Amino acid sequence: PTRRSSDLFTTPPSPFTDAPSAITATTAILNGHLTLDEAAATSFSFVYSLNPTECAGETQVLTPTEEGTGSTEVKPSAEITGLQPFATYTACLNSSNAFGAQQGPAVPFKTLPLPPSVDAQSVSALTSTSATLEAQINPNNQETSFVFEFALTEGELGTPAATTIPGEAPLSAGFGDQLAAAHTAALAPRTAYSFRVIATNASAEKTEGTPQPLMTFDKPLVTTGASTQPTRTTAT
Numbered sequence: 027p028t029r030r031s032s033d034l035f036t037t038p039p040s041p042f043t044d045a046p047s048a049i050t051a052t053t054a055i056l057n058g059h060l061t062l063d064e065a066a067a068t069s070f071s072f073v074y075s076l077n078p079t080e081c082a083g084e085t086q087v088l089t090p091t092e093e094g095t096g097s098t099e100v101k102p103s104a105e106i107t108g109l110q111p112f113a114t115y116t117a118c119l120n121s122s123n124a125f126g127a128q129q130g131p132a133v134p135f136k137t138l139p140l141p142p143s144v145d146a147q148s149v150s151a152l153t154s155t156s157a158t159l160e161a162q163i164n165p166n167n168q169e170t171s172f173v174f175e176f177a178l179t180e181g182e183l184g185t186p187a188a189t190t191i192p193g194e195a196p197l198s199a200g201f202g203d204q205l206a207a208a209h210t211a212a213l214a215p216r217t218a219y220s221f222r223v224i225a226t227n228a229s230a231e232k233t234e235g236t237p238q239p240l241m242t243f244d245k246p247l248v249t250t251g252a253s254t255q256p257t258r259t260t261a262t
Contacts, residue, residue, distance in 0.1 A: 039063050041070060041119040041130035044101075051111035051138040051166075058119030058130060059101045066123040072104050073129070074117040080132050081118035110201045111140035112167040140166045141231035145203055147223055147238045154243040156211040159191065161223040161235060162203040168227040171196040172206045176213075176221035180237045183220060199228075215245040 044057040056072045075085040086106075102119065109115065115137070119130040143164040151158040159174040177188040191208040198204070206223060213219065219242075222235040253261045 037125055038066075038068055038121045038123040038128050040128055041121040043117055043119045043130040043133040045133060046117055046135045047103075048105075049135060049137060051140045052109045053105060053107045054109065054115075054135060054137065055103055055105050056117045056119075057101065057103045059099060060119065060121055060130075061097060061099045063097065063123075066125065068121055068123045070100075070102055070119060070121040072102070072106075072117060072119055074106060074115050076110065076113060077116050078114040078134055079116060081116050081129065109137050110167060111137050113137050113201070139168060139227070139229050139231065141233045142166055142168070142170045142197075142225040142227050144223055144225060144233050144235040147221075147235050149221075149238075149240055151209070152240075152242065154215040154245045155213050156209065157213060157240060157242070158207055158209045159221055159223070159240075161206045161225075163197060163206050163223070163225050164203050165197045165200055165225075165227060167199055167201050168229060169196050169199045170225050170227045172223055172225045174208045174210075174221060174223050176210070176219045176240065178217070178219060180220040183222060183237055184234075197225075213240075213242045215242055217242050 039060050039062060041060040042058055046054045046056050048055045062068050073081045073085050075081050114134055116132045116134045118132050121128050144161055146162040148160045149157050150160055172193045174191045175183055175188045177183050182188050191210050193206055193208055219240040220237045221240050222237045224234050226232045255262045
């Protein structure tokens with residue numbers, strides 16, 4: 027009698043996840059292999075997630091890169107982009123056919139580090155002699171310390187003529203902008219300055235912000251005149 031395909035196979039072929047290659051701070055190539063069977067067409071795809079142990083949680087499924095039949099080993103691969111730097115991901119190769127689906131072993135990989143990103147710099151609480159210097163910094167998943175410096179000219183930044191204000195505490199390791207701020211009361215009235223932030227992560231990678239202008243106010247001029255219209259209990 028003729029044998030039905032369901033007599034031969036009841037599960038899709040087992041996928042194997044191989045180590046990713048060409049890993050950068052934000053991209054990687056996922057790799058795997060499996061042997062296609064003769065019973066049913068098999069499709070496969072990669073799944074990866076920001077998870078150190080399993081392909082679960084927030085995942086992205088790539089469209090199948092190939093579909094076919096026959097006892098042939100195939101080695102699918104796919105490039106992924108938009109990854110976070112210095113982060114651990116896990117990738118899996120999945121296979122499926124008319125009889126079901128299987129997921130290959132979870133293979134972790136870590137992206138390369140990037141220096142911190144300085145995304146904005148600004149000034150708040152500005153007076154004639156003081157200001158709070160602020161910056162939005164993405165630590166890119168590493169603990170990051172920062173200092174602000176200011177000087178009378180942009181050319182004096184990074185020299186002994188500049189004044190440095192350290193941050194009180196480092197930014198925590200994470201991905202996304204965090205507020206860095208430091209206060210100074212060492213400014214002169216009605217004076218133009220240049221300032222910038224300098225961020226350094228745990229890998230000793232440094233990012234210097236673009237110099238920004240800062241202009242203090244005039245001190246108010248106050249004169250005390252003689253009082254007028256005195257009475258027993260009042261005066262102007």
